[in-house]
Amino acid sequence: MGTADHISDVAAEGFGAGAAAYEKGRPSYADDVVDWLVRHLGIGPGRTVVDLAAGTGKLTRLLAATEARITAIEPVDAMRDQLVAACPGVDALSGTAESIPLPDGTVDALTVAQAFHWFDPAVALAEIARVLRPGGSLGIVFNERDTREAWVADLSKLIRWDERERWRVPYTVEVDWAAVVAEHGPQFQPAVRYDSSYIQPMDPDTLVQRVLSTSYIARLPEAEQTALAAKVRDLVAPLGPSFELPYVTVAYAVPLR
Ligand SMILES: C[S@@+](CC[C@H](N)C(=O)[O-])C[C@H]1O[C@@H](n2cnc3c(N)ncnc32)[C@H](O)[C@@H]1O
Structure with a gap:
């Protein structure tokens, strides 16, 4: 799987x-x-932008609408295949945050959506600083389920992200990323933060897919996945055939020094 060898199992x-x-x-x-x-x-237009850990291109496709020159970097072949289908005209490379396959000083802006928790922060920040041009900036963005909604809190318990240590995922998603960059990225200025929200139109089938796409759940034995899917269906049965899944979104912009 190429550079995927260097990412967490x-x-x-x-x-x-x-x-x-x-x-x-x-x-x-x-x-x-x-x-x-x-x-x-x-x-x-005309700016060179990298979407790092681009996955299936959920942020990439929105950035492509700006007519910037976008390169998506993603280590997992199956994710990159989805991205290539969803983002025509975007260059897609295999690579990791810890070893970015680009020359020094060639990128105006680099985004990381829903992925910084997978990186070795000091190594990744040094790599990001290396590929950015002077005056360039890093953007970090995370969607987190809004657990102020009771059923969403119950969903999060079912997904058991709280057991992440068992799965050796290095950070929770509720991290102050400005502090992480300040601690591990001396190449960067203090981050500026923006808080927002996102409402995802949802239905029971799509929610089950979403739960099964959680990294450590997607690799569970099929019987465990089936049992979990049934619990998710029970949880949202009272909400009917369509409902809304709310997220809080946090974005950071971090200029190079
Ligand atoms: C939760 S997905 C986010 C995908 C996309 N950015 C989005 O907003 O939907 C996290 C992605 O990070 C990738 N990833 C994991 N470890 C990585 C690393 N060390 N370097 C680069 N990408 C990595 C995974 O393969 C996965 O596609």
């Missing part, structure tokens, strides 16, 4: 097995968040 196997489910079940990003990133990272 949980990511390589989970995202490899769950790529189609990922594309169907995961949220996109709200227009205001994309606009904010575009403004703060100076993304636009």
